[in-house]
Amino acid sequence: MKDKQTRRARSDHRWNLRSCARHGHLTYAVTEPDLRERLRADTTQGEAWRCLRCGSYALGPTHGEGPADQAPTPLRGRALRDAFVMRLLAIERFVRGIFLLIFAYAVYKFDGAKNSIHRVFDEDFPAVQQFANKFNIDITDAAPTRWVNKAFDAHHTTLVLIAGGLLAYGLLEMLEGVGLWVMQRWGEYVAVVGTSIFLPYEIYEMSDKFSAFKLVLFLVNVAAVVWLIWTKRLFGARGGAVAYEKQRESESLIDVERAAAA
Helix, strand or coil: CHHHHHHHHHHHHHHHHHHHHHHCCCCCEECCHHHHHHHEEEECCEEEEECCCCCCEEECCCCCEECHHHCCCCCCCHHHHHHHHHHHHHHHHHHHHHHHHHHHHHHHHHHHCHHHHHHHHHHHHHHHHHHHHCCCCCCCCCHHHHHHHHHHHCCHHHHHHHHHHHHHHHHHHHHHHHHHHCCCHHHHHHHHHHHHHCHHHHHHHHHHCCCHHHHHHHHHHHHHHHHHHHHCCHHHHHHHHHHHHHHHHHCCHHHHHHHHHC
């Protein structure tokens, strides 16, 4: 148990150091005398203050001064790791949203030019079929051909609804991505609800026609929902928002030093 805690502490510290290497140290001069002495040191090169993120002493002027309660609270340790995962989820949502918006636009343009596209398809399809016959491939009943024919047979209202649905879904994915990227609690809720809504449909899709890609996508979405609810304590899980804020405060360097000085 102790070894596990030691490994976790080392892992958290590595995350802190990586963040400071990218963004620089974050120091703050508290005005409370007892706490000030625990965060400050005199060196031969001048005054040094402990970084609120990694805990190392850093020379030079601080980024601010005032009461400890007004000090910035940077992400540390596990919170930094969670932020990295959330940014990955945000990128995935952005990519998915962009593709959905592209598909929505494609359906919209297809609806406006369906007749001309149909004529081109009817004129060129026999030549494509002859080329495929040289390789003993029958594309007449191939899945892409069936999809194209279904698209040509679709009514205007159906295509408008499909384009509207893809547009709404794409915007929802982009909204999830923004919320996850800025790491706001509302974004976490939007991501969980928006992802959960489509899980039953994904199950139906796999039952109708299974593929490894659909399974991987489904498992990623389930894992994202479970991870967000558990780690961010959403919907009252593990004490809810109050417990989440207390956990963040307990990881603050100033709060740790304040408790040690008490």
